[in-house]
Amino acid sequence: MRNYRDSFKSKYVKAADLKGKRVPVTIEEVRSDDIGRGEIRLVCYFRNQSKGLILNRTNCATIAKIAGTEDLDRWPGTRVVLVSRLVDFRGEQVDAVRIEEPGNSKAPAKQPEPEWFEGPGDEPPDEGDPDAEFDGDANEDAQPQQRQRW
Numbered sequence: 520m521r522n523y524r525d526s527f528k529s530k531y532v533k534a535a536d537l538k539g540k541r542v543p544v545t546i547e548e549v550r551s552d553d554i555g556r557g558e559i560r561l562v563c564y565f566r567n568q569s570k571g572l573i574l575n576r577t578n579c580a581t582i583a584k585i586a587g588t589e590d591l592d593r594w595p596g597t598r599v600v601l602v603s604r605l606v607d608f609r610g611e612q613v614d615a616v617r618i619e620e621p622g623n624s625k626a627p628a629k630q631p632e633p634e635w636f637e638g639p640g641d642e643p644p645d646e647g648d649p650d651a652e653f654d655g656d657a658n659e660d661a662q663p664q665q666r667q668r669w
Contacts, residue, residue, distance in 0.1 A: 531562070532572045534603040534614035542601040543621060544568060546582070549591045561591070572601070572616060581618040 531554070544565035552562040554573060561579065562571040572578070583589045586597040599618045606615045 530570055532570045532601065532616055534616050536570070537601055537603045537616065539603060541619070544599060544601060546586075546594050546597045546599065549574070549594050563594075578616070578618045581620075585618070585620050 546563055547566045548564045549561060550564070551559050552571070554560050554562070561574040563574050563578075563582070564571040574582075582594055582597065582599060585599055586594050588594075598621050600621055602617050602619050603614050604617045605612050606617075608615070
């Protein structure tokens with residue numbers, strides 16, 4: 520099925536990018552970016568992902584709770600799960616990206632990977648395995664994985 524939203528590419532994660540899946544990620548960096556028209560916002564970037572997430576107060580507060588600190592410089596390395604949720608926005612229900620803690624039981628434990636995972640070694644990390652991201656070996660000499668396209 521073709522979706523008109525696929526025609527509007529963005530360098531930031533949108534709820535539609537998640538395709539209804541829970542997507543486990545690890546925070547790589549949080550920085551202030553010009554997101555267009557001179558608007559500066561906090562953007563969270565994730566390991567092995569090509570798109571960042573423009574942060575709002577709700578998602579910042581959730582990450583701070585999961586990371587155990589409000590200090591942005593201490594968020595890298597924090598594991599979170601991206602989910603799509605219906606929220607009220609200016610009087611309408613819209614899909615939005617929200618952050619959850621790994622292991623949150625609001626959704627079924629096992630779901631198929633989103634289409635943007637490409638091939639062996641690109642599977643999302645198992646939320647219960649702290650070393651899953653490193654394919655079983657935390658080898659410092661290992662080549663970094665290529666960034667995923669959303």
